[in-house]
Amino acid sequence: MISIQPASPLGESDAPESNPKHPILLDKEMLIxxxxxxDPRKGFEFLYRQYYAPLCSHAIRYVYSKEQAEDIVGDIFFAFWQKELYKSIQISFQAYLYTCVRHHCLTYLKQEFARDLPVEALESASAFPSPEQTIQYEELYHRINTTIESLTPQVQKVFLMSRFEGKKNQVIARELQVSLKTVEAHMTRALSTLQKALRQDWTLLLLLFPLFSA
Amino acid sequence: MTIPKSTFYAYFDGKATPLQKKLLEDWLRQDPQNYEIFYEYLNDWEHDHPQFIPDPEAAFTSLLDRRQQMPLPTAEGNTVPAKRWVRLGLGTAALLLVTLGLGYWQRHALLYQQYKTAFGEVKKLTLNDGTQVTLNANSLLQVPRLSLEPGIRRVLLTGEATFSVTHTADHQKFIVSTPHHMEVEVLGTEFLVFSRKRGNKVILHKGKVVVRNLNHTQPETLTLKPGETVTLDKARLQKPVLPQSFENQTAWTNHRFVFDHQSMAEVAQQLHEQFGMNLEIRDSTLAQRRLVGSYEATNAEELVKTLAEMLQLKITQTRQTVQLSPQ
Known part of the structure; x- marks a missing residue:
């Protein structure tokens, strides 16, 4: 009588081996x-505790909104768990998560500030950025930073209250004791400056990111 | 080529010179592994220079909620109806070729039709030979797409299921294997197989089954008559003194819970197996309290509420666990 041993069907996992070339990362993510x-749920919790906060901090450099940053990072973690990506990712979780966050932020900026530009199909987040593109991502948030720094203090203040803190225009007007019209004017000013700056960059980004070409 | 960490920090800060940027770009091009170092430093830098401090707890809770509303992808993807039992010939050759190129997990999915139930889910299946299976919650049944043993229908079970096996014209044996080296061989009958961490047992309803214990070099076998139960205890097959009722033991197939002098601690364990609920009973008198009766409930919360009501207990719910304590 031959008996086939069921190979422990529950709890089976074939997470890829960590790359032995990199002892630092191997140790760091080995526990995860x-x-x-x-237990995937436990793994997920470890991963989340390790990377959630720094990833949000990175995302906000692009989107300048707490809510958006947390949404983007939350969505990525959710997909990571839901699609059981921990089984298939060949690079470190860290590299994967950062790449994803940057890509999603770029997609968001595109939708927000350059919707009319003829570029679509941003779903393929799997595309791993080239060295040039990687550098370009830093350039992008530096550009956003300098643009916001260049705003007059009052405009900057309104912009941060609205975007970063997610406050409504009426609330900002009340808190700063200015009219609603002024708040709206400041916001228009801030957003159009940002849009102009981003569009300048966009020409460059279009050349760099083949996934943007229609 | 090694680049000091300070250069990365200057670069992330936007203070790198064009030459430094060029250096980094070239360095990234040199070895794909350098990306790992790049993101490692980026992560360190974000740690040291946070732009804001999010509230991870609140976000985590909402992620868990979102996750709970979605079914497991594996449970969903595996509920397609079973393929033919045996299908040799051209298909086999193609299958073997494909198999070579895939990882172990995919290979397993190719070789076995998998039926999986989530916590709280009970699924009724009809296999291609007409055999009826009711799979209890948190269980996995694997049916080979190709049989390597002529004259034998073999399925692999982890968890709990009842089988009503159809007798085939060519008297094919039907064998249920479990990960604990216990297997049940039948011709045509109705029986329950229970194989979880806390124990293994088989209850026969109709017909005749042979239970084999493969934990020893010389397999131990036991033949069951209708109404009999056998358990695997300390790697030995044993018939309990008190017979267990097939109807009561399989009440879960109708979302009914039947307790026959089970302690609260055992009930808690059952809720964990079937619904993934962590029910804590710290009070030892309460944990030993025995229950008799039958309750109808489709989820663990319902059952716990009923129990609390009946026994006048207090329910304390935290994110991870539900606690029952005397009022």
Whole structure:
């Protein structure tokens, strides 16, 4: 009588081996990988605790809104768990998550500030950025930073209250004791300056990111 | 080529010179592994220079909620109806070729039709030979797409299921294997197989089954008559003194819970297996309290509420666990 041994069907996992070339990262993510093998929920919690805050901090450099930054990072974590990406990712979780966050932020900026430009199809987040593109991502948030720094203090203040803190125009007007019209004018000013700056960059980004070409 | 961490920090800060940027770009091009270092430093830098401090707890809770509303992709993807039992010939050759190129997990999915139930889910299946299976919650049944043993229908079970096996014209044996080296061989009958961490047992309803314990070099076998139960205890097959009722033990197939002098601690364990609920009973008198009766409930919360009501207990719910304590 031959008996086939069911190969422990529950809790089976074939998370890719960490790359032995990189002892630092291997050690750092080893616990997380191991937890994913034992219990995906636990693995997810470890991953989340390790990277959620720094990823949000990175995202906000692009989107300048707490809410948007947390939404973007939350969506990425959710997809990571839902699609069981921990089973298939070949690079470190860290590299994957940062790449994803940057890509999503770029997509968001595109929708927000350059919707009319003839570029679509941003779904393929899997595209791993080239060295040039990687550098370009830094350039992008530096550009956003300098643009916001260049705004007059009052405009900057209104912009941050609205975007960063997510306050409504009426609330800002009340708090700063200015008219609603002034707040609206400041916001228009800030957004159009930002849009202009981003559009200048966009020409460059279009050349760099083939996934943007229609 | 090694680049000092300070250069990365200057670069992230926007203070790098064009030459430094060029240097980084070239360095990234040199070795794909350098990306790992790049993101490692980026992560360190974000740690050291946070732009704001998010509230991870609130976001985590909402992620868990979102996750709970979605079914597991594996449970969903595996509910397609079973393919033919045996299909040799051209298909086999193609299958083997494909198999070579895939990882272990995919290979398993190719070789076995998998039926999986989530916590709280009970699924009724009809296999291609007409055999009826009711799979209890948190269980996995694997049916080979190709049989390597002529004259044998073998399925692999982890968890709990009842089988009503159809007798085939060519008297094919039907064998249920479990990960705990216990297997049940039948001709045509109705029986329950329970194989979880806390134990293994088989209850026979109709017909005749042979239970085999493969934990020893010389397999131990036991033949069951209708109404009999056998358990695997300390790697030995044993018939309990008190017979267990098939109807009560399989009440879950109708979302009914039947307790026959089970302690609260055992009930808690059952809720964990079937619904993934972590029910805590710290009070030892309460944990030993025995229950008799039958309740109808489709989810764990309902059952716990009913229990609390009946026994006048207090329910304390935290994110991870539900606690029952005397009022």
């Amino acid at each position: 990988r191991r937890a994913f093998e034992e």
